[in-house]
Amino acid sequence: MEKITTAMADMLEDELMALTDKYLAEGKDPKAILDAYQAGMTEVGKRYEAGEYFVSELILAGEMMTAGSDKIKPFLKGASEAGPTKGRVLIATVEGDIHDIGKNIAGTIMELAGYEVRNLGEDVKTTKIVEEVKNYKPKLVGLSGLLTLAYDPMKAVVDQLREAGLRDQVKVLLGGSQIDDHILKYVGADVFANDAMTNVNYLNSLA
Amino acid sequence: MVDNKALFAERQKRYYDTIALRKTDRVPIVPMVDTFPIRYYGAKMEKAINDHGILDDLWLRFHEEFQPDIGDTPYFINGFFGISSILDFRLLKWAGHGLDDDASYQFVEDEMMLPEQYDWFLSDPSDFMFRHMFPKVYGRLAPLAKLPPITGSYYFFTPYIWAALADPDIQDAGRALAEAAQESMSTLGKMAHYHQALAEAGWPLPQGAMTQAPLDIVGDYLRGIKGMLVDLRRRPEKLLAACDKLLPHMLDLAIGNVRISGIPICFIPLHKCMDNFMSQAQFEKFYWPTLLELMRALVAEKISPYLLIEGVCDTRLPIMIRDAPPGMCVYHIENSDIFEAKKLARDKVCLRGNVPASILSTGTPDDVRGYCKRLIDEVAVGGGFIMDTAVNLTEARPENVKAMFDYTKEHGAY
Numbered sequence: 001m002e003k004i005t006t007a008m009a010d011m012l013e014d015e016l017m018a019l020t021d022k023y024l025a026e027g028k029d030p031k032a033i034l035d036a037y038q039a040g041m042t043e044v045g046k047r048y049e050a051g052e053y054f055v056s057e058l059i060l061a062g063e064m065m066t067a068g069s070d071k072i073k074p075f076l077k078g079a080s081e082a083g084p085t086k087g088r089v090l091i092a093t094v095e096g097d098i099h100d101i102g103k104n105i106a107g108t109i110m111e112l113a114g115y116e117v118r119n120l121g122e123d124v125k126t127t128k129i130v131e132e133v134k135n136y137k138p139k140l141v142g143l144s145g146l147l148t149l150a151y152d153p154m155k156a157v158v159d160q161l162r163e164a165g166l167r168d169q170v171k172v173l174l175g176g177s178q179i180d181d182h183i184l185k186y187v188g189a190d191v192f193a194n195d196a197m198t199n200v201n202y203l204n205s206l207a
Numbered sequence: 208m209v210d211n212k213a214l215f216a217e218r219q220k221r222y223y224d225t226i227a228l229r230k231t232d233r234v235p236i237v238p239m240v241d242t243f244p245i246r247y248y249g250a251k252m253e254k255a256i257n258d259h260g261i262l263d264d265l266w267l268r269f270h271e272e273f274q275p276d277i278g279d280t281p282y283f284i285n286g287f288f289g290i291s292s293i294l295d296f297r298l299l300k301w302a303g304h305g306l307d308d309d310a311s312y313q314f315v316e317d318e319m320m321l322p323e324q325y326d327w328f329l330s331d332p333s334d335f336m337f338r339h340m341f342p343k344v345y346g347r348l349a350p351l352a353k354l355p356p357i358t359g360s361y362y363f364f365t366p367y368i369w370a371a372l373a374d375p376d377i378q379d380a381g382r383a384l385a386e387a388a389q390e391s392m393s394t395l396g397k398m399a400h401y402h403q404a405l406a407e408a409g410w411p412l413p414q415g416a417m418t419q420a421p422l423d424i425v426g427d428y429l430r431g432i433k434g435m436l437v438d439l440r441r442r443p444e445k446l447l448a449a450c451d452k453l454l455p456h457m458l459d460l461a462i463g464n465v466r467i468s469g470i471p472i473c474f475i476p477l478h479k480c481m482d483n484f485m486s487q488a489q490f491e492k493f494y495w496p497t498l499l500e501l502m503r504a505l506v507a508e509k510i511s512p513y514l515l516i517e518g519v520c521d522t523r524l525p526i527m528i529r530d531a532p533p534g535m536c537v538y539h540i541e542n543s544d545i546f547e548a549k550k551l552a553r554d555k556v557c558l559r560g561n562v563p564a565s566i567l568s569t570g571t572p573d574d575v576r577g578y579c580k581r582l583i584d585e586v587a588v589g590g591g592f593i594m595d596t597a598v599n600l601t602e603a604r605p606e607n608v609k610a611m612f613d614y615t616k617e618h619g620a621y
Binding site: 011013052053054055056057059060063096097098099101105147148149151177178179180182183186194195 | 300305306307310311313315316431432433436437439440441483484485486489517518519542563564565566568569570574598601602
């Protein structure tokens with residue numbers, strides 16, 4: 001299985017797919033193959049943090065993981081398809097902002113790191129986010145916004161979480177290129193992230 | 208009595224001298240205005256963007272009140288929604304067209320070109336534009352996808368092409384184009400009128416053309432950012448070939464527009480070269496060579512490239528500054544470290560920026576003055592600096608905008 005992990009970690013897409021097909025045809029344990037993928041993914045994350053890999057590799061790794069899972073899943077049969085998750089995360093682009101790319105990449109990376117992610121989409125009303133926090137009970141809610149117009153809706157979410165008595169039960173993470181310490185303070189959130197691995201590291205630190 | 212002609216000449220000289228790294232009397236302040244005048248003067252977004260008379264009045268009022276060193280025009284994105292409405296343009300949403308009636312416009316990015324369509328684009332980009340991109344990005348031009356290719360029809364086959372034009376849907380697309388043509392003529396006429404009024408009031412325009420880095424065209428419009436980033440590894444040859452193919456067209460676009468406007472400054476917003484998107488080696492292989500060639504070709508035509516360097520590009524800036532034709536370029540820094548960039552940019556590149564949107568939108572006038580002070584103390588040293596926002600003024604608090612202008616004019620003297 002090491003070959004699977006290495007192929008994933010080294011971005012050898014064709015080799016990874018060929019190995020997966022071969023191992024499945026040979027009747028190797030599908031769960032072990034999936035675990036090897038996961039180990040490769042962990043290595044990708046490490047290389048990203050070390051500055052060897054970039055968003056381009058995170059996206060490619062995500063696509064390889066999806067393609068691999070699609071091949072492996074039919075073989076899992078009775079076995080549970082996915083192990084217990086490391087926790088729930090809710091993500092949304094706040095009201096008024098329609099940008100989705102950064103948020104979706106961040107969501108994929110958190111999923112690949114073992115978290116259960118509910119993505120509410122874009123231009124999501126403040127009341128809807130607060131309601132979902134109440135019902136879904138995530139350990140973290142990630143608020144995304146590319147534009148400066150996102151500052152006030154982000155603040156509104158935190159204010160309403162406080163009013164609803166939910167603020168202590170959930171961490172609030174902000175994402176977007178115009179987010180900095182000023183905005184973190186202004187919004188009253190816990191942390192901000194300018195790249196996808198910061199989210200994962202922060203989540204892992206909560207465990 | 209104020210002599211607006213003299214003011215125009217004085218402002219233009221301050222701006223051009225700053226770009227050329229020559230000594231000036233003080234730091235010019237030229238903020239990217241975006242939709243600030245609409246909000247600040249209490250106008251309704253949807254109403255303003257659909258009425259050029261309102262836009263013109265708001266913009267002229269902004270100039271009179273804040274006295275920037277160079278003029279700003281609403282005829283960039285905000286003034287063109289009439290044309291976009293007629294054609295049902297899909298790469299933007301704006302007030303009353305996919306967004307609330309008080310919202311600023313927002314871009315939509317998607318994968319418009321599939322991996323297997325590279326060869327079509329590479330072999331015949333105009334055909335690809337006409338029969339694929341136009342139908343995808345303009346709702347009312349969707350029927351153009353039914354057209355047969357005209358490439359190769361040199362002999363006796365043209366009747367088949369004319370016959371295809373008889374299709375009722377294609378006829379409707381033709382009517383849409385005719386309407387867009389009329390609207391464009393009308394809008395451009397109004398634009399000329401506003402620019403004339405702005406000049407008579409004493410303000411030159413900041414730039415006379417726009418183009419983009421070839422890899423940004425692939426990432427912004429063709430493959431989308433995800434497609435472009437995975438292509439770095441999956442199909443690097445196609446990606447490079449696409450950049451090479453685009454380069455002369457991006458250059459022609461810029462030179463053609465400078466010839467029309469007469470203003471030898473070309474705006475080039477950079478989108479996909481941020482530090483964490485790709486490796487430095489990939490940046491140097493895929494992004495920078497065709498952009499640098501574009502810049503050098505512009506400079507050979509005596510046109511200044513004005514780069515808006517979006518996001519954080521700290522690792523890219525040393526190379527971008529090293530290779531820049533000296534005294535010809537403006538680098539507008541968004542969230543990169545402008546103070547570090549200055550250490551390399553002296554005698555090479557004029558820097559512009561970068562009062563953060565976060566401070567302008569949520570901070571106090573003292574916060575703004577503090578940041579402007581640092582910019583003047585550390586970045587304006589020796590000239591070659593234009594005071595501007597990092598992003599734009601859209602959500603800025605008016606008292607913060609005033610603080611930025613007042614501080615720069617009071618303390619920006621050399």
